[in-house]
Amino acid sequence: MLDQTLQKYSIKTPIQPLNLFSITISFFFIIFFTNNIRFTKSYALIYPGCSQEKYQANSPYQTNLNSMLSSITSSSYTTLYNSFTLGTDPSTASPEGSVYGLYQCRGDLNLKDCSTCIASSINQIVLLCPYTYGATLQLDGCFVRYEHVDFLGKPDTNLVHKKCSERLLNDAEFLRRRDDILDDLRGAVGFRVSSVGSVEGYAQCLGDLTDEDCSSCLGNAVGKVRSLCGSAAAADMFLAQCYVRYWESGYYDNSSDSSNEDDVGKTVAIIVGVSAGVAVFIVLLSFCKKALGKQLNSSLLIV
Numbered sequence: 339m340l341d342q343t344l345q346k347y348s349i350k351t352p353i354q355p356l357n358l359f360s361i362t363i364s365f366f367f368i369i370f371f372t373n374n375i376r377f378t379k380s381y382a383l384i385y386p387g388c389s390q391e392k393y394q395a396n397s398p399y400q401t402n403l404n405s406m407l408s409s410i411t412s413s414s415y416t417t418l419y420n421s422f423t424l425g426t427d428p429s430t431a432s433p434e435g436s437v438y439g440l441y442q443c444r445g446d447l448n449l450k451d452c453s454t455c456i457a458s459s460i461n462q463i464v465l466l467c468p469y470t471y472g473a474t475l476q477l478d479g480c481f482v483r484y485e486h487v488d489f490l491g492k493p494d495t496n497l498v499h500k501k502c503s504e505r506l507l508n509d510a511e512f513l514r515r516r517d518d519i520l521d522d523l524r525g526a527v528g529f530r531v532s533s534v535g536s537v538e539g540y541a542q543c544l545g546d547l548t549d550e551d552c553s554s555c556l557g558n559a560v561g562k563v564r565s566l567c568g569s570a571a572a573a574d575m576f577l578a579q580c581y582v583r584y585w586e587s588g589y590y591d592n593s594s595d596s597s598n599e600d601d602v603g604k605t606v607a608i609i610v611g612v613s614a615g616v617a618v619f620i621v622l623l624s625f626c627k628k629a630l631g632k633q634l635n636s637s638l639l640i641v
Contacts, residue, residue: 389472398435439484445529539584
Protein backbone atom coordinates (compact mmCIF):
# COMPACT_ATOMS: atom_id res chain seq x y z
CA MET A 339 0.00 0.00 0.00
CA LEU A 340 2.78 2.38 0.91
CA ASP A 341 4.59 1.57 -2.31
CA GLN A 342 1.47 2.35 -4.33
CA THR A 343 1.00 5.69 -2.56
CA LEU A 344 4.62 6.71 -3.18
CA GLN A 345 4.33 5.64 -6.79
CA LYS A 346 1.16 7.71 -7.25
CA TYR A 347 2.80 10.97 -6.16
CA SER A 348 6.26 10.39 -7.58
CA ILE A 349 7.74 12.36 -10.47
CA LYS A 350 7.16 10.37 -13.60
CA THR A 351 10.15 11.73 -15.54
CA PRO A 352 13.33 12.75 -13.67
CA ILE A 353 14.59 16.31 -14.09
CA GLN A 354 17.41 16.41 -16.59
CA PRO A 355 20.35 18.75 -15.92
CA LEU A 356 20.71 21.82 -18.14
CA ASN A 357 22.80 21.25 -21.23
CA LEU A 358 25.70 23.49 -20.15
CA PHE A 359 27.67 22.66 -23.28
CA SER A 360 24.90 24.05 -25.50
CA ILE A 361 24.60 27.18 -23.37
CA THR A 362 28.37 27.74 -23.49
CA ILE A 363 28.45 27.33 -27.27
CA SER A 364 25.56 29.79 -27.61
CA PHE A 365 27.30 32.28 -25.35
CA PHE A 366 30.50 32.26 -27.40
CA PHE A 367 28.50 32.44 -30.62
CA ILE A 368 26.75 35.59 -29.38
CA ILE A 369 30.09 37.19 -28.48
CA PHE A 370 31.64 36.21 -31.81
CA PHE A 371 28.64 37.45 -33.79
CA THR A 372 28.52 40.77 -31.90
CA ASN A 373 32.24 41.42 -32.33
CA ASN A 374 32.20 40.67 -36.04
CA ILE A 375 29.33 43.07 -36.65
CA ARG A 376 30.93 45.85 -34.66
CA PHE A 377 34.51 45.47 -35.84
CA THR A 378 34.15 44.49 -39.48
CA LYS A 379 36.31 47.52 -40.33
CA SER A 380 37.50 50.18 -37.94
CA TYR A 381 39.04 53.63 -38.31
CA ALA A 382 41.24 55.16 -35.62
CA LEU A 383 39.88 58.10 -33.67
CA ILE A 384 41.98 61.22 -34.28
CA TYR A 385 40.07 63.85 -32.31
CA PRO A 386 36.58 64.69 -31.03
CA GLY A 387 35.04 68.03 -30.07
CA CYS A 388 31.84 68.83 -28.20
CA SER A 389 30.18 72.17 -27.53
CA GLN A 390 29.41 73.23 -23.96
CA GLU A 391 25.78 74.15 -24.66
CA LYS A 392 23.24 71.37 -24.58
CA TYR A 393 19.72 70.99 -25.92
CA GLN A 394 16.72 69.46 -24.18
CA ALA A 395 15.53 65.96 -24.93
CA ASN A 396 12.60 65.78 -27.38
CA SER A 397 13.25 69.38 -28.49
CA PRO A 398 12.92 70.54 -32.13
CA TYR A 399 16.71 70.57 -32.33
CA GLN A 400 16.94 66.91 -31.36
CA THR A 401 14.31 65.99 -33.93
CA ASN A 402 16.14 67.81 -36.72
CA LEU A 403 19.55 66.52 -35.59
CA ASN A 404 18.38 62.91 -35.62
CA SER A 405 16.94 63.45 -39.08
CA MET A 406 20.20 64.98 -40.29
CA LEU A 407 22.36 62.19 -38.86
CA SER A 408 20.12 59.69 -40.62
CA SER A 409 20.54 61.63 -43.88
CA ILE A 410 24.31 61.68 -43.42
CA THR A 411 24.35 57.92 -43.02
CA SER A 412 22.22 57.39 -46.13
CA SER A 413 24.18 59.89 -48.22
CA SER A 414 27.53 58.23 -47.42
CA TYR A 415 26.49 55.26 -49.57
CA THR A 416 26.40 57.45 -52.68
CA THR A 417 28.96 60.26 -52.25
CA LEU A 418 32.11 61.03 -50.24
CA TYR A 419 30.93 64.51 -49.21
CA ASN A 420 27.66 66.26 -48.48
CA SER A 421 26.27 69.10 -46.35
CA PHE A 422 22.84 69.55 -44.77
CA THR A 423 20.65 72.30 -43.37
CA LEU A 424 17.46 71.60 -41.43
CA GLY A 425 14.94 73.71 -39.54
CA THR A 426 15.97 77.08 -40.99
CA ASP A 427 12.73 78.08 -42.74
CA PRO A 428 11.31 80.87 -40.51
CA SER A 429 7.79 80.29 -41.80
CA THR A 430 7.64 76.62 -40.81
CA ALA A 431 10.34 76.02 -38.23
CA SER A 432 11.40 77.20 -34.80
CA PRO A 433 14.74 79.09 -34.67
CA GLU A 434 15.80 76.81 -31.82
CA GLY A 435 15.62 73.82 -34.16
CA SER A 436 18.05 74.91 -36.85
CA VAL A 437 20.96 72.54 -37.43
CA TYR A 438 23.81 72.64 -39.96
CA GLY A 439 26.06 69.71 -40.69
CA LEU A 440 28.39 67.96 -43.10
CA TYR A 441 30.46 64.85 -43.50
CA GLN A 442 33.43 63.98 -45.64
CA CYS A 443 35.32 60.78 -46.31
CA ARG A 444 38.98 60.58 -47.22
CA GLY A 445 39.39 60.96 -50.96
CA ASP A 446 40.86 57.51 -51.56
CA LEU A 447 38.02 55.60 -49.89
CA ASN A 448 35.41 53.75 -51.92
CA LEU A 449 31.74 54.26 -51.07
CA LYS A 450 31.46 51.03 -49.08
CA ASP A 451 34.34 52.00 -46.81
CA CYS A 452 33.02 55.54 -46.61
CA SER A 453 29.64 54.38 -45.36
CA THR A 454 31.32 52.07 -42.83
CA CYS A 455 33.44 54.92 -41.50
CA ILE A 456 30.50 57.32 -41.30
CA ALA A 457 28.37 54.76 -39.45
CA SER A 458 31.18 54.38 -36.92
CA SER A 459 31.45 58.17 -36.59
CA ILE A 460 27.73 58.59 -35.92
CA ASN A 461 27.80 55.87 -33.25
CA GLN A 462 30.78 57.45 -31.51
CA ILE A 463 29.67 61.07 -31.75
CA VAL A 464 26.39 60.20 -29.99
CA LEU A 465 28.34 58.55 -27.17
CA LEU A 466 30.95 61.30 -26.82
CA CYS A 467 28.71 64.36 -27.23
CA PRO A 468 25.25 63.56 -25.85
CA TYR A 469 22.71 66.43 -26.18
CA THR A 470 25.31 68.96 -27.33
CA TYR A 471 24.39 71.68 -29.83
CA GLY A 472 27.65 71.17 -31.69
CA ALA A 473 29.99 68.24 -32.23
CA THR A 474 32.97 67.30 -34.38
CA LEU A 475 34.52 63.89 -34.90
CA GLN A 476 37.56 63.11 -37.03
CA LEU A 477 38.39 59.49 -37.70
CA ASP A 478 41.29 58.29 -39.81
CA GLY A 479 38.96 57.84 -42.77
CA CYS A 480 36.16 60.38 -42.35
CA PHE A 481 34.89 63.54 -40.67
CA VAL A 482 31.50 64.58 -39.25
CA ARG A 483 30.47 67.97 -37.89
CA TYR A 484 27.20 69.64 -36.90
CA GLU A 485 26.35 72.98 -35.28
CA HIS A 486 23.38 75.11 -34.24
CA VAL A 487 24.80 78.07 -36.21
CA ASP A 488 25.73 78.20 -39.88
CA PHE A 489 29.41 77.37 -40.46
CA LEU A 490 29.14 75.94 -43.97
CA GLY A 491 31.52 77.46 -46.50
CA LYS A 492 32.96 80.00 -44.07
CA PRO A 493 36.79 79.97 -44.01
CA ASP A 494 38.23 78.82 -40.71
CA THR A 495 41.96 78.14 -40.30
CA ASN A 496 41.99 77.58 -36.54
CA LEU A 497 44.23 74.75 -35.38
CA VAL A 498 42.11 71.96 -33.86
CA HIS A 499 44.60 69.10 -33.58
CA LYS A 500 48.31 68.49 -34.07
CA LYS A 501 50.48 65.45 -33.63
CA CYS A 502 54.26 65.44 -34.01
CA SER A 503 56.35 62.30 -33.64
CA GLU A 504 58.94 62.34 -30.88
CA ARG A 505 61.57 60.97 -33.26
CA LEU A 506 63.38 63.77 -35.07
CA LEU A 507 65.26 63.17 -38.30
CA ASN A 508 67.94 65.78 -38.95
CA ASP A 509 69.04 63.94 -42.06
CA ALA A 510 69.33 66.48 -44.88
CA GLU A 511 67.97 64.08 -47.51
CA PHE A 512 64.91 63.28 -45.40
CA LEU A 513 64.19 66.98 -44.82
CA ARG A 514 64.53 67.71 -48.54
CA ARG A 515 62.04 64.97 -49.40
CA ARG A 516 59.73 66.04 -46.59
CA ASP A 517 59.75 69.64 -47.84
CA ASP A 518 59.05 68.49 -51.40
CA ILE A 519 56.04 66.56 -50.09
CA LEU A 520 54.73 69.57 -48.17
CA ASP A 521 55.19 71.88 -51.16
CA ASP A 522 53.24 69.47 -53.30
CA LEU A 523 50.44 69.00 -50.76
CA ARG A 524 49.90 72.71 -50.20
CA GLY A 525 48.76 72.96 -53.83
CA ALA A 526 46.09 70.28 -53.46
CA VAL A 527 42.52 70.93 -54.50
CA GLY A 528 40.26 68.62 -52.54
CA PHE A 529 42.39 65.51 -51.86
CA ARG A 530 45.97 64.73 -52.87
CA VAL A 531 48.48 61.96 -52.13
CA SER A 532 52.21 62.58 -52.55
CA SER A 533 55.40 60.57 -52.07
CA VAL A 534 59.09 61.20 -52.59
CA GLY A 535 61.40 58.31 -51.84
CA SER A 536 60.77 57.10 -48.30
CA VAL A 537 58.45 59.98 -47.38
CA GLU A 538 54.71 59.85 -47.98
CA GLY A 539 51.81 62.13 -47.20
CA TYR A 540 48.36 63.35 -48.13
CA ALA A 541 46.19 66.41 -47.66
CA GLN A 542 42.52 67.24 -47.94
CA CYS A 543 40.15 70.21 -47.75
CA LEU A 544 36.47 70.09 -46.88
CA GLY A 545 34.15 70.04 -49.85
CA ASP A 546 32.49 73.34 -48.93
CA LEU A 547 35.68 75.35 -49.59
CA THR A 548 36.47 77.16 -52.83
CA ASP A 549 39.77 76.32 -54.55
CA GLU A 550 41.23 79.60 -53.31
CA ASP A 551 40.15 79.02 -49.71
CA CYS A 552 41.43 75.43 -49.87
CA SER A 553 44.84 76.61 -51.06
CA SER A 554 44.97 79.21 -48.30
CA CYS A 555 44.00 76.66 -45.64
CA LEU A 556 46.60 74.11 -46.76
CA GLY A 557 49.30 76.76 -46.95
CA ASN A 558 48.48 77.64 -43.35
CA ALA A 559 48.60 73.98 -42.32
CA VAL A 560 51.98 73.41 -44.02
CA GLY A 561 53.40 76.48 -42.28
CA LYS A 562 52.27 75.12 -38.91
CA VAL A 563 53.80 71.72 -39.66
CA ARG A 564 57.19 73.30 -40.24
CA SER A 565 57.02 75.66 -37.27
CA LEU A 566 55.43 73.33 -34.71
CA CYS A 567 56.82 69.90 -35.67
CA GLY A 568 60.28 70.83 -36.93
CA SER A 569 62.10 67.78 -38.32
CA ALA A 570 59.69 65.18 -36.90
CA ALA A 571 59.62 61.89 -38.79
CA ALA A 572 55.82 62.08 -38.89
CA ALA A 573 53.29 64.85 -38.35
CA ASP A 574 49.55 65.53 -38.52
CA MET A 575 48.19 69.07 -38.72
CA PHE A 576 44.41 69.45 -38.66
CA LEU A 577 42.84 72.85 -39.11
CA ALA A 578 39.09 73.37 -38.95
CA GLN A 579 38.64 72.85 -42.71
CA CYS A 580 41.74 71.07 -43.98
CA TYR A 581 44.61 68.87 -42.89
CA VAL A 582 48.11 67.81 -43.89
CA ARG A 583 49.77 64.55 -42.86
CA TYR A 584 53.19 63.08 -43.68
CA TRP A 585 55.36 60.23 -42.42
CA GLU A 586 58.53 58.33 -43.14
CA SER A 587 57.71 55.01 -44.78
CA GLY A 588 57.49 52.17 -42.30
CA TYR A 589 57.34 54.43 -39.30
CA TYR A 590 54.64 56.24 -37.43
CA ASP A 591 55.13 57.08 -33.77
CA ASN A 592 51.86 56.85 -31.86
CA SER A 593 53.04 59.28 -29.19
CA SER A 594 51.84 62.88 -29.16
CA ASP A 595 52.63 66.01 -27.22
CA SER A 596 49.29 67.68 -27.70
CA SER A 597 46.45 65.22 -27.98
CA ASN A 598 44.51 62.78 -25.84
CA GLU A 599 43.06 60.62 -28.58
CA ASP A 600 44.38 57.45 -26.95
CA ASP A 601 42.45 58.17 -23.74
CA VAL A 602 39.33 59.10 -25.69
CA GLY A 603 39.63 55.99 -27.82
CA LYS A 604 39.90 53.84 -24.70
CA THR A 605 36.86 55.58 -23.21
CA VAL A 606 34.80 54.86 -26.32
CA ALA A 607 36.01 51.26 -26.33
CA ILE A 608 35.05 50.86 -22.66
CA ILE A 609 31.58 52.33 -23.22
CA VAL A 610 30.93 50.16 -26.25
CA GLY A 611 32.45 47.11 -24.58
CA VAL A 612 30.39 47.45 -21.42
CA SER A 613 27.22 48.00 -23.46
CA ALA A 614 27.94 44.90 -25.53
CA GLY A 615 28.74 42.91 -22.40
CA VAL A 616 25.48 43.88 -20.72
CA ALA A 617 23.53 43.03 -23.86
CA VAL A 618 25.19 39.62 -24.11
CA PHE A 619 24.58 38.94 -20.41
CA ILE A 620 20.88 39.81 -20.75
CA VAL A 621 20.49 37.56 -23.80
CA LEU A 622 22.34 34.72 -22.06
CA LEU A 623 20.25 35.12 -18.89
CA SER A 624 17.05 35.07 -20.92
CA PHE A 625 18.24 31.98 -22.78
CA CYS A 626 19.05 30.14 -19.54
CA LYS A 627 15.70 31.12 -18.01
CA LYS A 628 13.76 29.87 -21.01
CA ALA A 629 15.80 26.67 -21.21
CA LEU A 630 15.26 25.93 -17.52
CA GLY A 631 11.55 26.76 -17.75
CA LYS A 632 11.01 24.42 -20.69
CA GLN A 633 12.81 21.56 -18.98
CA LEU A 634 10.89 22.04 -15.74
CA ASN A 635 7.55 22.18 -17.58
CA SER A 636 8.32 19.01 -19.51
CA SER A 637 9.82 17.16 -16.55
CA LEU A 638 7.58 17.92 -13.56
CA LEU A 639 4.69 15.72 -14.64
CA ILE A 640 2.88 14.30 -11.61
CA VAL A 641 0.60 11.39 -12.10
